[in-house]
Amino acid sequence: MLPYDAPLDALLALAKSTAEKAGQAVLEVYDKGEYDAYEKPDESPVTSADYLANDIIVSALEANTPDIPIVSEEKKIAALEERKTWQRYWLIDPIDGTQEFISRSGDFAVNIALIENNEPVLGVIFWPPGQTTYYATKNQGAFKECSEEHKQIHVRKLDDPKESVVIIAISRRQSREKVMSRMSAKRVYQTLPLGSCSLKACFIAEGKADVFMRIGVTGEWDTGASQCIVREAGGDIVAATFEPLTYNQRTSLENPDFVVLGDQRVPWEKLVQY
Structure with missing residues (x-):
């Protein structure tokens, strides 16, 4: 059993x-x-x-960290009056990409994040069909672990951030034309169809794509683990207005539209048109 103030490395092993x-x-x-x-x-x-x-995750976290509260997409959420007193809490999405699970694309993942003082400081994303775990803790880098490799990952550094081809991760069910209509015509783009939001973020974190725009309803559990991983890999996740995402500061846990960004040298605000 771990205490409320357990170090991140111990909580990472549990997650x-x-x-x-x-x-x-x-x-x-x-x-x-x-x-x-x-x-x-x-x-x-x-x-x-x-x-x-959800049952497996909640049971394990409650048994091992009984003093750390839990917010889950599939669990009744405490009122803001209670939540705002939390300095630490678990934020989980039992299956990110449920529609992908149903349609059998294989693009679904289990997400667990730890939020500390309203910021994701630990993120774990497990992709079951690929038997791959992506994880990160604040200031310790981001990593990918599977049977073939265990390595630190980084966003793709574009050879020339003003000229290089930009790879856009898009949903399998998203119109390519709609996505491209939001991108500046001054650059050359390729698209990479993928499933769940978190796997798109992981692909950006490991350099397989450069940017992903999410338009539509999501919850804070959709970005918590991803944000920690992408940041530690050298990228970021921001609201589509390029304002910071917030955690546990509103009555609703619904996210605004957001953008996952890779190489921070790229002038993304000039390329992504919201």
Whole structure:
């Protein structure tokens, strides 16, 4: 059992093992194809696999860090009056990319973040079909771990930040034309279709893409782990207006539209048109 003020390296070990355990359970369900699907009040999908992952994660975190509160997409959320007193809390998305899980694209992930003083300071993203874990803690770098490799990762440094081809990660269900209409015509672009928000962020963190714009409803659990990983890899996640994202400061945990950015030398505010 870890205390409320446990060091980040101890909490990272817990978050990694927990995300991987939940992810393996989700993968078993995915491989069998036996689950129930439902529709939330906001018309977004949720499955019995989401609830299974949530139960595994919440049980492990409550057992090992009973004094650290938990916010989960699939758990009743405390009122702001209570939450605003928290200096530390876990922020989890049991399955990021539920629609990808249902459509069997394989692009879904388990996300666990630790928020400290309203900032993500620890992030773990486990991609079950790829058996890959991305993780980071504040000021300690970002890493990718799988059976083939365990290495520190960095955003792609464009050879010439004013001229290089920019790789845009887009949703498999997103119109390429709609995305391109928001990008400055002064650059050359390639697009890379992917599934969940967090996997797009991880691809940017490891240099496989350069930018991703998310237009639509998301929650703080969709960006917490990703933001820590991308920042530690040399990039950032900001609101589409280029204002900082905030955590646990509003009644609603709904995010604004946001942009995941790679190489910080690139004049992104001139390229991404919101």
